Amino acid sequence: MKNVHMSLEGGHTLALECLLANGCDDLNATAIADRMIQAEGDLCHSHGLFRLPWYASGVKSGRANGKARPKVEQLAPAVIRVDGDGGFAPLGQEVGHQPLVDCARKNGIAALAFVNMFHIAAMWPEVEKLAMDGLCALACTASYPYVAPAGGIKALYGTNPIGFAWPRPDGPPLVFDQASSSMARGEIQIAARDGHDVPETAGIGPDGEATTDPNVVLAGAQLGFGGYKGASLAMMVELLAGPLIGEFLSVEALEDDGGAGGPPKGGELMLALDPTRFGDADGFLARGEKLFTEILAQDGTRLPGARRFVHREKTGASGFEIPESLHETILGLM
């Protein structure tokens, strides 16, 4: 498989032009391209330009609003809602960031419910950004039915990631963003594209039988990580990012798509906690560092997210690569 090399700036321009050509206005296209290239810069390809055709077709078909103007509403003293106006998540997340920071600082903890938007992006950018502002952050979102419930064989839950970030005194925060499924959907799609096997823990076929073929998993159901416990987390995320905030379950998002194959519409819940309001304003950072020092004192360990930060240091100069086939697909959309 041949790759095409590009700079971050070049990738950003490519994404921007593709989104503009397919019906996004400048505000929305810029927010989406920023997020996508942030992912490529961290070499997190499954949330980079790989997603661009999906975004572009979502706007072109008229399903997603490429000219969205998200609105911020205060639902309760510590609860904010951002209505995404039917657009993609990145702009809504930009708009919601500062109100959530202010609300968390005022109350000690605050929740932000994102509704009425297409939310196929990774969540680490938004939790990382909150932690850069000194907050501890949690986020979760549902998608389409990809994961079987514990004991079942039919896909019902999204891969339903949980994102978490914790501020650090020097350098970037501690961040993870992990699917409740054994593998991320994008990883299985990439394995299918590239002809690689997936582990047996990744999922089951339509008949419920074990398989290592990513195409059979994509036709069947993914499994929660660690079995029933991952499935419990996926169920929790369905409730928090769906019924709690008046948004779709993953099965409802698929019904709403009506077979168009576009990105899932739905919700995301974010929680921000201000550690200076929990009783140890002077000590919490050092206590966190003590834990990280203990982790890294053991051979073979690393902190979640650390690899992304290492990549980020380099890609500004070195750029990144995408498969030639993806590059051609993107050019064909413009």
Added chain:
Amino acid sequence: MKNVHMSLEGGHTLALECLLANGCDDLNATAIADRMIQAEGDLCHSHGLFRLPWYASGVKSGRANGKARPKVEQLAPAVIRVDGDGGFAPLGQEVGHQPLVDCARKNGIAALAFVNMFHIAAMWPEVEKLAMDGLCALACTASYPYVAPAGGIKALYGTNPIGFAWPRPDGPPLVFDQASSSMARGEIQIAARDGHDVPETAGIGPDGEATTDPNVVLAGAQLGFGGYKGASLAMMVELLAGPLIGEFLSVEALEDDGGAGGPPKGGELMLALDPTRFGDADGFLARGEKLFTEILAQDGTRLPGARRFVHREKTGASGFEIPESLHETILGLM
């Protein structure tokens, strides 16, 4: 192995008398016995009388305060702290419940930080109680270093459970309370006591090698469920129930114990969300039920916590059993 049968009332009296004989006052002993027998009533033995010798020795040694008077403090508009006064968790949890409910209803979301208490109980009773009051609840707590970080072999994290509850319109809420480790500590201890093997995913020996011997795991390190993802959750729980609220990491709790072998002292973080304040007050219950209906429509599935509720229906009349050896140990403590 012979068992001793007893009624819930009989078990409660046994726990109460043992705790009183070892230095608890009536208020503290009653709160602890209530929790312990609630666990036995749900046939959740690893949090029942099995823990009584540990509680009793903790009080008798003077390490835990058997006459604690927990104090409630408001740290921020949506953040409450309960100082457990060095006692066991159940009384502090009783004292903190209503203030957390009131604070969540007022602000839409609220956090409760439990500090300065011994917190070895399961967390499903407190999240279940919040959901009985119509709230969605999350809880987490650390303990002693039992679980290795991802890639490491030395125990660093507690088993660090996450509890979750969601209100239901008819009958008991949806509740789960699951360790971030592959197995609960109590389950491995019981396997060791009863001479059973544990799965290879449960943990590793002191040398980092795979094993199915529970005693080797107890001497080595447990593993996160699903590998590194469970370990990430365990790390998140360390931060939320430790540094965030000014409480011990699991390693610090062990240092504090100083080799006495008593229960771990530390913190617990609870979050309560009022779903009527998140924008779909009229719909959230029915939307949740839609998800549960979809889950149960598949063969082989059940809702987390459902077995406990089935047991609870029966044990009021049928009672429960504990091993004769445990019964003798308890009698020997009085």
